[in-house]
Amino acid sequence: MIRVEDGAGLRVITLSRPEKANALTADMLAEVAEAAQGAAVAGVKALVLTGEGRVFSAGADLDAAKAGLATDPVWGRASSALAGFPGLSIAALNGTLAGGAFALALACDLRIAVPGANFFYPVMRLGYLPQPQDPARLVALVGPARAKMILMAGEKIGAEEALAWGLVERIVAPDGLLDAASALARPALAATPEHVAAIKRMAG
Template sequence: MLRVELRDRIAVLTLDRPGQLNALGSRTMEELTQALDDVRDNDDVRALVLTGAGRAFSAGADIGEIESCTTPGQFRAFVGRLTETFALLEDFPKPSVAAVHGFAFGGGLELALACDLRVAERGTRLGLPEMKLGVLPGAGGTQRLPRLVPPAIAKQMILTGEPIDAERARELGLVNELAEPGTALAAAEALAGTLAAGAPLALAAGKRLIDYGLGMDLEAAIAYERETVSVLFSTEDRVEGLKAFRDRRPGEFRGV
């Protein structure tokens, strides 16, 4: 269901249900949650990459599991499992990059939205087609998408259910980088490698400042920023960073 590989300070998490187009079900969510728990305190892991095996990133939530829900309460529990796992990923202290190819629909796009950054191959399609099934995205799509693209664009995607291609997603800021066909994973690993070279405490703090600061008024957010960088000033990594700058070499950060 989920394959985990460690490569030079990067944990590569691969959705591994190619025959089902990497549909997301309860078991996959359990394995993703466990993988996040396993690498959270692993000092050898500095960044995450999420990708999908086969011809697509993910077709979305497991339709078979959805059809097995016979009451709104059962469906709420299923959606809750997705939502909780995506929230763990979004709040994870180490930066994450989604490597998207083929298509990312429904819950698959919602999973990519929970990552910090997204790399997509040219021609990839991204969409939230739930409207065509008489429902709506239920694992963060209606909330995370309009925080990344203009609200009118998010409304169009959600209310029509029509996808956009990676090139358009890049123009809108939904995708950070475009990759040539067959190279999304390599491009995502390169980007994750750049992230992994940073100071771990500063990386985690940067994520918090941006994510939490967006929910504050500007004055409070700037005060939060000031306190955060003051704490970072006391770290050994800050001392190493300045020394490395003077020595004209990459910093060797240890997260202390």
């Protein structure tokens, strides 16, 4: 339920379950982890994570969440694999992302989004804890108070507010989303993998 496409040092991972708003299953998360972990071995220097259709991801599949996915370590495996990718990773957010899908976007180096994207993480209302790495990554981007607005007050943040907060770096028209991600990746694609990895380490 994901697609992986490679070309000229760029790997595009697409969440491909549009009939279910790309709701994430354990198998999908495991596939994302494998695609990210295998990227460096395959000579990939830049990685783009996106979704098919009008929604990036509705978060965990509800039936799977009730069956234990909400607390499954596969979330950490997927986000850690993205965060550990030594090249440049870009979340090209083609629409709204919710809940655990935040873990995947926050683990990427850059985030760009379409104008209609909304961001929310309803863990307080649903009675779950966020994925362990997410609060610190969110605080690093938007600060502690705004992180609490999302995680504790359950606020839904629109694309313009997300841009103002630093949650996303750029808002892009839907028909140009992947082109914009590719343009951001172009300098990394022209460099050696060692150079890309060294600058990423220096930038934290």
